[in-house]
Amino acid sequence: MADPTTYRPAPSSIPTEPGVYKFRDEHRRVIYVGKAKNLRSRLGSYFQDLTQLHPRTRQMVTTAADVEWTVVASEVEALQLEYTWIKRFDPRFNVKYRDDKTYPVLAVSTREEVPRAFFYRGPRRKGVRYFGPYSHAWAVRQTIDSLIRVFPMRTCTKGVYNRHESLGRPCLLGYIDKCSAPCVGRVSPEEHREIVDGFVSFMGGNTDKVVKSLNRDMLQAAENLEFERAAKLRDDLEAIDKVMEQQAVVLGDGTDADLIAFDTDQLEAAVQIFHVRGGRIRGQRGWVVEKAGDQARPDMGEEGQPDPALPALMQNFLVQFYGDAVEREKSEDAEDDAQIRRRGVDQFSRTEPKTVQVVPREILVQAMPEEAAEVTTVLSELRGAAVDLRVPQRGDKRALMETVQRNAKEALHQHKLKRVGDLTARSAALQQLQEALGMDQAPLRVECTDVSHIQGTDVVASLVVFEDGTPKKQDYRRYRIKEAAGDGHSDDVASIAEITRRRFKRHHEDKLAHPDEDDTVFEDEEVEVESTDNRRFAYPPQLFIVDGGAPQVAAAQAVFDELGVIDVTLIGLAKRLEEVWLPGDDEPVILPRNSEALYLLQQIRDEAHRFAINYHRQQRSKRMRASQLDGIPGLGPARRSDLVKHFGSVKKLREATVEQIADVRGFGPKLAQTVYEHLRVKK
Template sequence: MADPTTYRPAPGAIPTDPGVYKFRDEHRRVIYVGKAKNLRSRLNSYFQDVTALHPRTRQMVFTAASVEWTVVASEVEALQLEYTWIKRFDPRFNVKYRDDKTYPMLAVSTGETIPRAFFYRGPRRKGVRYFGPYSHAWAVRETLDLLIRVFPMRTCSKGVYHRHERLGRPCLLGYIDKCAAPCVGRVSADEHREIVDGFTSFLAGNTNKVVRELTGEMEQAAENLEFERAARLRDDLGAINKVMEQQAVVLGDGTDADVIAFATDELEAAVQIFHVRGGRIRGQRGWVVEKAGDQAASGPVADGQPDPALPALMQNFLVQFYGDAVERAQLEDAEDAELNARVEHIERRGVDQLSHTEPRAVQAVPREILVQVLPEEAGQVREVLGELRGAQVDLRVPQRGDKRALAETVERNAKDALRQHKLKRVGDLTARSAALQDIQEALGLDEAPLRIECTDISHIQGTDVVASLVVFEDGLPRKSDYRRYRIREAAGEGRSDDVGSIAEVTRRRFLRHNQDKRAVPEAEEFDGSTFADEQVEEMSTDNRRFAYPPNLYIVDGGAPQVAAAQKVFDELGVVDVHLVGLAKRLEELWLPGEEDPVILPRNSQGLYLLQQIRDEAHRFAITYHRQQRSKRMRVSELDGIPGLGATRRTELVKHFGSVKKLKEATVEEITAVKGFGPKLAQSVFDGLHPEKTGE
C-alpha cells in the first residue's frame, strides 16, 4: 500500500484548467477516474490530511501509486471523456450503476424464420427484440398470455416446435387458438410474420389501432348476427384493455419522461428511475451503490436536509446511464438494419416493421428528464444529453402538479430500496453471525457481542433534550428492552451539551447495574405506539429491570462522548461491559483511551449492523423528542402564569381536554379542578384573557 506523499505531484505542476484525471495502482491499472473544473484544486484535495478524507477515498489514495491527468477544452468535453474512460477502464473505485437484480423482459426472437415470444432474463442477444423491463416475472407471463389471444404467435421452444412439426399436429395452444400453428402449416411464414409485427407494434405503444380494429370487427360481427365471433372478439378486446390497464396513466397524454430520485446515507446511495412513455409508467429500475470519490459526502447529513453529495451523484448517474443506454440502442439499431437486409418480401408487406419512427438511440433519451435535484453542472449535462439524443432535452426539478407527485413517489421508492438493502444484510442468521464476528474481531473482544445497547441524544438548541436506549440481541432489535430518557442536567441549564447528556444517560442506565444482573424483567413488547413513562423510561416506578448487562455499549459520538461514558463506568465500577463510540461522519469506532479510531471495511457486515443500530437509536430518540416538543407547545399559552407549574398545567389540560376549552371556562369551572383555589383560578383566567384585565 503506497503512501500518497510518494506520488503527489510537485506544487504548481498541476494545471488549473478543466480536465480528467486517473489514479493508477502499482500494476498500472486504472482504479479511479474523475473530472474537475480546476484540476489543481481537485487533485490537491486528495493529498490533504488523510484522516479528513472519506473512508472510501482514503482507501483509494493509499491503493494508488500514481496520478495523471488530461487537459480538455471545456467542461462538456471533460464529462464526455470521464464517461469514456470509465467505460474503457472499469475502475474499481468509481460508482457503477449496475442493476441490483436482473429484470424480467418479454422477448421476441425476430431473427428467426418463425419468431417466438418468451420470458427472458439476462444480457441482450443479437436478433432478439426486448420489451420491458417488468417489475415482476408474473407480469411478463400474464401480459404474454393475454396478448396471444389477439396475436396468436408462436411461444414454444425449438424442441417443441420441431417435435410437433414431425408429428403433423399442433400443441394444445394451437387447438385453443392461442397459437396460429405455423408448425403444421396452418399459416405461412409470411402470415405468421404479420402476426408478430402486430404483436411487437402493440407492445411498442401503438395500441389505438388494435383497439379500433377489434371494436369495429366486433360491431360488424354483431350486425351480421355472428354472435359467437362477436363474443370472441369482445373477450379479445377485454384482454387488450387489461394489458393496457396494467400501465396506469400518471401524466398527460404524449408525455415521455424519466423521473429520477436518490436516497442516501453516509456510505451508500439508492437510485430509482421510472420510465414514463405516452403518460404511462412503462418500466422501473433501481440500483444501490457505494458512494465514492467526488460522490462521497463531506460529512453527516442533518435531519431533513438534502445530502450535499446529491448533485454530484445525479450528474454521474445521468451521464453514465444515458451514455450506456444510447450505446446499447445504437447496437440494436445496427442489428435491426442487418436483419432487415435479410428479410424477404419487405416490399410486398409495404412496411418495415423492424424500424422505428425514430432511432432507438433517440428513444433511449426522453424529451424530458425530471430529477430530484439538478446536477452540479446542469448546463453542461444538458448539452451532453442533447448530443446523445440529437435534440434538446428538458432537464429540471418538477415544482408542482402530477409531475411533482410522481417525483415524490419515486423518492419514496428510493428510500424504501435503501432501507430494504440495509435490512437484508441482517435479515438472515448467516449475515447476523458474520456481522457479530466482524465486530468482535475489529474491537478485539473475547466473544461476539450477543447483546448490544446504543444511546443517542436528540434536541433542538438545547430544548426538550431527550435520549434513547435501544437494545439488539443476536443482531435483532429487542423492543421490550427499549428505554427513553428526559435529560435533566442539560435541560435544566437551558443549553445543549451532548457530552453531559451522554454521561447522564450512562449513569442512569448503569446505576443499578449489579441489581439488574440478578433480576429477571417482565417481557413486554414495545411496538413504538405506546409512550407511557412507566413502560419505557428508565428509573420509573415499576419493577422492570434489565436481566443482564450488554456485551457492548455504544454511544453516538466520538472521543469526547466515549471519555464521558468511560468516566461514569469508572465511578460505578463497571468493568464487564465494552464501550465504543460510533462517529457518524466517517463511521469511525472510538475506543476509550485510544488516540486513533477503528475503521471497519465498507463492505463489512459488522459496519452495516452498527449503522442499523445507530439509526434505530436515532429514530427512537427523535420520535420521543418530537412528542415532548409537541406536548410543550400544546400548553405554551399557560407558560408565565404566576403560581402555575408544570404539574398543574398538565392537570388543567387533562381536565378540560384542550387549552381552547380551558379558555372558554369560567373562574368557577377552573376552581372545580383538583388543587385550584379561587385565587389561582382567577390568576389562570386573567392570564388567558388579558384583554379583559386591560393588560
C-alpha cells in the same frame, strides 16, 4: 500500499483547464477516472492529509502509483471523455450502475424468424426487445397471458416449437386461440411477424390505436350479426383494459419523463428511476452502489439536509445511464438490421416501432447535477433533440418525485437489512465485532443510545437493544434529558453521560438478578410504545454503543469508572466516516466497508436514531399543544396536561363550557371559569 507523496505531481505542472484524469496502479492498470473543471484544483484535493479523505478515496490514492491527465476544450468534452474511458477501462474505484439483474422483464426475441414473447430476468442480450422492468414476476406472466388473446404470438421455447412442428399439430395454446400456431403453418412467418409488430407497438405505448381498432371491429361484427366474433372482441378489450390498469396514469397524457432520486449514507447510495411514457409508469429500476472518488465526501451535512455529494452522484448517473442505454439501443438496432439483411429485405421488413425513446424529452431529478448546462448538452446530443432537465417544484410531478425518493430510501434500508437478516450473516457480524474490538466473547446483547434535540430544546434520548443481531423491542427505553437540558443550548456529551449513568446505576444488581422495585425508567418517563411493562432490564449488555466520537466515548467511560462498570465493552460510532472509537485510543478502528460487522453497527445506530427522533417529535408536539395554555393563573404543567388529555386538543377545549371544564378531575368552578375566560381572550 503506496505513499501518495511519491507520485504527487508538482502543482505548477498541472494545468488549470478542464480535463479528465486517470489514476493507475503499479501494474499500469487504470483504477479510477474522473473529470474536473480545473484539473489543478481537483487533483490537489486527492493529495491532502490521508485522515481527511473518505475511506474509499483513501484506499484509491494508496493503491495508485501514478496519475495522468488529458486537457480538453470544454466541460462537455470532459463529460464525454470521462464516460468513454470508464467504459473502456472499467476502473475498479468508479461507481458503476450495472444493468439491474433483480427485476423481471417481458422480452420479445425479434431476431428469431418466428419471434416469441417470454419472461426474462438477467443481463440484456442483442436482438431482444425488453419491456419493463416489472416489480413482480407474476406481473410479467399476467401481462403475457392477457395480451396473447389479442396478439396470438408464439410464447413457447425453441424445443417445444420444434417438437410440435415435427408432430404436425399445435400445442394447447394453439387449440384455444392463444397462439396463431406458426409451427404447423396456420400463419406464415410474415403474418406472424405482423402480429409481433402489433404486440411490440402496444407494449411501446401505442395503446389508443389498438383499442380504437378493437372497438370498431366489435361494433362492425355486431352490426353484421356476427355475435360470436363480437363477444371475442369484447373479451379482448377487457384483456387490454386489464393490462392498462396495471400502468395507471400518473401524469398528463402524452408526458414522457424519467424521474430520478437518491438516498445516501456515508458509504453507499441508492438510486431509483421511474420511467413514465404517455403519462403512465412503464418501468422502475434501482441500484445500490458504493460512493467513490468525487462522490465520496466525509461531510453528510446537517440532519435532514441533502447530501453534499448528491449533485456529483446525479451527474455521474445521468451521463453513465443514458450513455449506456443509447449504446445498447444502437447495438440492438444494428443487430436487427443485419438479421433482416441476412433473411432478405423482400421476405419481410422490420416495421416494429421503437419500444420507447431511451432518452425522454423530460428528465426530472431530485437535485440538479454539478454542471447542469453541460449535462443537458450531452443528454440532448444523445437524444438528438432538446432535453428538459429540471427539479419539479409543485403539482403531480413533485408528488411523484417524493414517491421515487421514498422508494430510494426504502431500497437503501432493505439493502442494509439484507446482509444482517439471516443467521449466517448475523453470526459473521458478531464474530467480526468480537475480533475487531478484542472482546473475550461475541456480543450477543448490544445496546445503543442516541440523543435528539433542536437547538437544545426538548432534549430526549433513546436506548435500543439488539440480541443475536436482531432488535429486542420490549427492552427499548426512551428518556427525557434532565441535567443537560433547559439552558437553551445542546450538550450532547453531557446528555450521553446522563443516559449512561441512568442506564448503569443498577448494573451490579442487574447482574445478580435481584428483584428491585426501582426501575430503569424514571417516574416521569415513558416506556417505548412496543414495551408492555416497566420491568428492569433482564441483564446487562456485552457491548454498549454511544452515537458519537471520542468526546462522547470519554464521557461514557467516566461514568463507567464512577460506577465501577468493567465488564461491558464501550465504543462510539461516529457518523462522519463510520469510525469506531474505543476509550483512551487516539485513533479510531476502521472496519472494512463491506464487512458484516459494519452493516450491523449501522443498523443498530440507525434504529437508535429513528427511535430518538420519533420520541423528540412526540415531545415537541405535546409542548406546542400545551404552550397555548401558558400564563393561565393556577394552571400548572400537570393540570395543563390533564386538560389536553381530557378534551383531546386545545381546539376542543376552546369549544367547552365552564361546566364541562369543571368536570375535569382537579378543577373547580373558579379555576374552570378562569380557564374559560383566558381561552376566549386568546381566541
